[in-house]
Amino acid sequence: MNCDTIYNTRISDDFNNGKKLLYDLKNNVTVFGSARTQENNAYAKKAQELGYVLANEGINIITGGGDGIMQAANKGAFESKKAQSVGLSIELPFENSVNPYTTKSLTFNYFFSRKYMLVKYSKACIIFPGGFGTLDELFEVLTLIQTHKMRDGFKLYLVGCDFWKGLIEFIKTTLVSEKMIDAGDLDIIKLSDDIEAIKNEIIKL
Template identity: 75%
Template sequence: MEKNNVIYSTRINDDFTNGRELLKNLKNNVTIFGSARTKQTNLYAMKAQKLAYLLAKEGINIITGGGDGIMQAANRGAFKAPVGESVGLSIDLPFEQSVNPYTTKQLTFNYFFSRKYMLVKYSKACVIFPGGYGTLDELFEVVTLTQTGKMRDGFRVYLVGSEFWQDLMKFIENTLVNEKMIDPGDLDIIKVIDDIEVIKEEILNIC
């Protein structure tokens, strides 16, 4: 049992130490989340690729979970740009590819919690495209960190795909607020938007 605890602690330490070393000198970072199962021809994947390219060519580094789908699309866009870095922070999973080939910097993590933290620790904004449980987990993690003041001042959270997110936003607005589970002002943490040109301009203004 003690040996297992030592291994566990060592792996956690490796995740945070290696993550800091990889990211500490990168400025003006944006994290893009989204499904690993989305085909590259999907509308949202193509939007993720375009947004990443537009940001990266302005010197913004793109950070993703390093996997397939939306993540690969975003890394592909950043990879094509001449300036910004394309960063993939991946994790080994039995049912999904761990690392896509469009990263200029990459690291594989041992644990989800350390990976999630490093995915947003050095970023100034987070753009979240449609996805499943993992994407929802990342969404609510970053919203909670923002709500509780754990993110840097001015941190932005964007949801791309108004049709996809509309039922979730109705639940947040009509149930969480009405039941006083969150304050009305907490709604301002999230911006639902489909126009990636507007997202680009807003992010450039804070970077």
């Protein structure tokens, strides 16, 4: 089997296995965030609280399946026992493939197929502080919403007002002022640290 065949097979496996895992799951929310955050970190605690309160409402939590924020959100959903706690992971040298708080999991071969499946079946995305990977996920989702490639009504929340304020300021003072985006594109983003308010909005979607 040549390299192209192997590559194409692995891509097909990612999409087919992802669809098989998620297709019948309804009422899903995706949580993104750093894999490096410790369990006692304030953002990790918020992610666990969020996972718990959403799962209590029957909302399934989907994460990248790794450590840090992802594990915290999965743990909250897992402890609720009222919804699925899903981890869509990828093999990396510096983090666990799948954290122990998932009820459904799948390990992907490629980042691009994993990112697609992480949001394909969700109605909202909640993004906690993170590094390059989290920023990549944030801007991909922003682009998909801006270009109307996401389902109607899809919502995006940023949790961590202090963490994200510099980025929001850059978007306002540079991207908007230089006419790289429209001022109305800022409305895509909801910045909030109020977990209860986010929950109440999401259960109405």
